[in-house]
Amino acid sequence: MTGTITFTMIKPSAFSAGYTGNILAKIEAAGYKIKAMKKISLSKEQAGHFYEMHKERPFYEELTNFMSSGPIVAAILEKENAVESFRKFIGATDPAKADEGTIRKLYGKNLSENAVHGSDSDESAQREAGFFFSFLEMV
Ligand code: CMP
Numbered sequence: 001m002t003g004t005i006t007f008t009m010i011k012p013s014a015f016s017a018g019y020t021g022n023i024l025a026k027i028e029a030a031g032y033k034i035k036a037m038k039k040i041s042l043s044k045e046q047a048g049h050f051y052e053m054h055k056e057r058p059f060y061e062e063l064t065n066f067m068s069s070g071p072i073v074a075a076i077l078e079k080e081n082a083v084e085s086f087r088k089f090i091g092a093t094d095p096a097k098a099d100e101g102t103i104r105k106l107y108g109k110n111l112s113e114n115a116v117h118g119s120d121s122d123e124s125a126q127r128e129a130g131f132f133f134s135f136l137e138m139v
Contacts, residue, residue: 005035006082006119007128008090012070013113015039020073023103023116030089032077036133044068050131059112066112074132083125086118 008027010020028034042050047067054060079085091102095114098105107115119125129138 003122004078004080004082005129006077006079006086006125007117007132008075008077008086008119009117010073010075011113011115011117012066012072013109014107014115015072016070017107019107019115023107024073024075026103027075027077027089032079032082032086035076035078036129036137037073037075038132038137039071039073040132041071042068050128062112076129076133076138083119083122087120090116090118 010023014020014023024034044064047064048055048060051060051063051067054063077086089102091098091104091108093104093114094111095104095108096110098108103116104114109115119128
């Protein structure tokens with residue numbers, strides 16, 4: 001399975017703005033299969049656990065406040081070379097630097113409110129998928 005899945009979240013700002021349907025339509029049109037998906041609200045503690053690798057970074061507080069500010073949609077996506085291709089597809093972390101036509105360019109506002117998350121490695125994809133979904137929800 002390694003190499004064929006990535007994990008994504010539609011972040012609170014994009015969800016509350018009503019972009020979920022458009023973002024999912026673009027993801028599917030780009031050839032990603034939705035292997036698992038759920039709408040969920042994270043507590044600040046849960047958001048902190050998900051982003052624990054950024055604990056020492058100056059933006060950790062802002063990021064975990066934001067990610068626990070409203071519902072998100074979490075999903076596991078399947079495609080060949082999923083992690084790398086999805087990162088290109090969503091664009092640079094900062095929407096202002098993202099290429100035209102990418103999800104973050106279209107629907108992101110700033111570094112925190114950048115519309116979607118995408119795993120940065122196969123190891124992260126496995127960890128993040130397991131954070132949100134049980135074995136039975138992934139098959
Ligand atoms: P994401 O792909 O979810 O992974 C970590 C997140 O941290 C990233 O998207 C951004 O939303 C956020 N992030 C990264 N750098 C900064 C920054 N300098 N200021 C605020 N948020 C940041």
